[in-house]
Amino acid sequence: MRKGILARLAVLAILCGTGAFTGGCKTAPDPKAALSEMTAELVSSLPPGLDADAALASLDRAIAASPDSAVYYSNRATVNRDAKKDYSRALADYDKAIELAPGLSQLYVNRGTLRRLAGELALARADYSEAIELNPENALAFCRRADLERMNHEDERSIADYTAAIALEPRAEAFCGRGTVYLQAERYDLAIKDLNEAIKLNPHDYTAHHERGLAYLEGKTDPARALADMDRAIEADPKQPAAHADKARICEFLGRRSEALKEYRTVVKLSPSAPPALVEQARKRIAVLEDMAQ
Numbered sequence: 001m002r003k004g005i006l007a008r009l010a011v012l013a014i015l016c017g018t019g020a021f022t023g024g025c026k027t028a029p030d031p032k033a034a035l036s037e038m039t040a041e042l043v044s045s046l047p048p049g050l051d052a053d054a055a056l057a058s059l060d061r062a063i064a065a066s067p068d069s070a071v072y073y074s075n076r077a078t079v080n081r082d083a084k085k086d087y088s089r090a091l092a093d094y095d096k097a098i099e100l101a102p103g104l105s106q107l108y109v110n111r112g113t114l115r116r117l118a119g120e121l122a123l124a125r126a127d128y129s130e131a132i133e134l135n136p137e138n139a140l141a142f143c144r145r146a147d148l149e150r151m152n153h154e155d156e157r158s159i160a161d162y163t164a165a166i167a168l169e170p171r172a173e174a175f176c177g178r179g180t181v182y183l184q185a186e187r188y189d190l191a192i193k194d195l196n197e198a199i200k201l202n203p204h205d206y207t208a209h210h211e212r213g214l215a216y217l218e219g220k221t222d223p224a225r226a227l228a229d230m231d232r233a234i235e236a237d238p239k240q241p242a243a244h245a246d247k248a249r250i251c252e253f254l255g256r257r258s259e260a261l262k263e264y265r266t267v268v269k270l271s272p273s274a275p276p277a278l279v280e281q282a283r284k285r286i287a288v289l290e291d292m293a294q
Contacts, residue, residue, distance in 0.1 A: 041071045041075075042071060042074055042075065042106050042107070042110065043074075043075050044078065044109065044110055044113070044140065045078070045082060046078065046079065046082045046083055050079075052079055052083035052084060055079050055083075056076060056079055056084075059072055059075060059076040059079065060076070063076065068100060069100070070096075070097040070098075070101035070104060070107065071097075073093045073094070073096045073097040073100065074093065074094060074097040074106075074110055076093050077089075077090040077091070077092075077093035077094045077110065077111075077114070078090070078110060080093065081110075081113070081114050081117065087114060087117065087118050090114050091111070091114060091115075091118075094107065094110060094111035094114060095111070098111065104134075105131040105132075105134040105135035105138045105141065106135075106140075107131075108127040108128065108130045108131035108141070109127070109128060109131045109138065109140055109144060111127050112124040112127030112128045112131065112141075112144060113144065115127060116144075116147075116148065121148055121151075121152075124144075124148060125145060125148050128141050128144050128145035129145065132145070137168055138168075139164075139168035139169035139174070140165070140169075142161045142162070142164045142165035142168065142174075143161070143162065143165040143171070143173060143174045143177065145161050146158045146159075146160075146162040146165065146174070146177055146178075147177060149161060150177060150180060150181050153184070155181055155184070155185050158178075158181050159178055159181055162174050162175075162177050162178035162181070163178065170197075170201070171201065172197075172198045172199075172201035172205055172208065173198075175195070175197040175198035175201065175208075176194070176195065176205060176207050176208045176211070179191045179192075179194030179195040179198060179208070179211060179215075180207070180211050182194060183195075183211050183214060183215050183218075183219075186218075186219065188218070188219025189219075191211070191212075191215045191219070192215050192216070192219075192220075195208045195212040195215065196212070199212070206233050206236040206237040206243070209229045209232040209233040209236060210229070210230065210233040210240070210242065210243050210246070213225075213227070213228075213229030213230045213233060213243075213246065213250075214226070214246065216229065217246070217249075217250060223250050223253050226246075227247065227250045227251070227254070230243050230246055230250060231247070234247065239270060239273065241266075241267045241270040241271075241273065241274035241275075241278055241279075242274075244263045244264075244266045244267050244270070245264070245267050245278055245281070245282060247259075247263045248261075248263035248264045248267070248282070248285065251263060252285070252289075257289050257292065257293070260285070260289060261286060261289045261290070261293075264282040264283075264285050264286045264289070267279060267282035268282050268283060268286070
């Protein structure tokens with residue numbers, strides 16, 4: 001019983017940013033049971049409001065007490081990756097975790113995510129593939145590899161990996177990802193079907209609402225539904241310039257020029273985080289609409 005409690009304390013230290021450690025995360029004698037126990041204690045992403053400094057201090061103490069714990073190294077890497085953006089330290093810890101537990105599939109997913117963030121896409125893909133090789137039931141590995149394939153416009157491979165992820169664990173991000181691939185391929189009915197499922201699972205998903213709005217606009221010529229989805233996307237994340245730009249386009253299409261002008265101006269205000277081409281197009285449309293208003 002104490003073995004499992006100590007492992008869970010490691011995760012609690014990350015979630016709460018507090019805790020002291022006197023022992024290490026031991027595992028069950030059976031190798032499969034050991035991997036399952038360790039996987040359950042890994043953190044792949046951080047909760048909002050995490051006290052990263054306190055979490056790192058707790059994990060430093062945990063590693064000092066149990067230097068053979070792959071879980072502690074991986075969890076410290078995840079804090080450095082996501083909270084501190086310290087990719088070099090995160091990579092060193094993920095590498096150490098994999099050295100200690102080379103058969104643990106989720107470690108490769110975590111390191112693959114780091115490599116994706118660092119722009120090392122080929123290495124990220126190799127990590128996700130290794131994770132799948134080690135555990136063909138790792139839904140997150142399939143989903144993350146599909147994300148890379150989607151970015152690379154490998155539509156059929158991406159669809160196959162998202163489909164595998166959904167079969168294993170029907171999560172919103174996998175439906176949203178596959179729906180986005182269908183949208184890019186102009187397979188609008190399939191896109192809307194998947195994005196509907198994503199929204200059912202996560203009603204506040206910015207991307208799912210935004211992509212479904214585009215599907216209604218471009219595939220169905222249904223500006224009313226498209227506008228409703230853009231409004232929901234903006235409500236979910238008002239700092240995303242793409243949704244404001246697309247809402248502006250829809251408002252122009254509907255003849256609602258004052259609303260379009262407001263949205264284009266919002267795009268310009270968000271310019272530090274917006275693609276330059278999107279901002280330039282918004283400036284041009286602002287000039288045109290202001291001329292028309294005179």
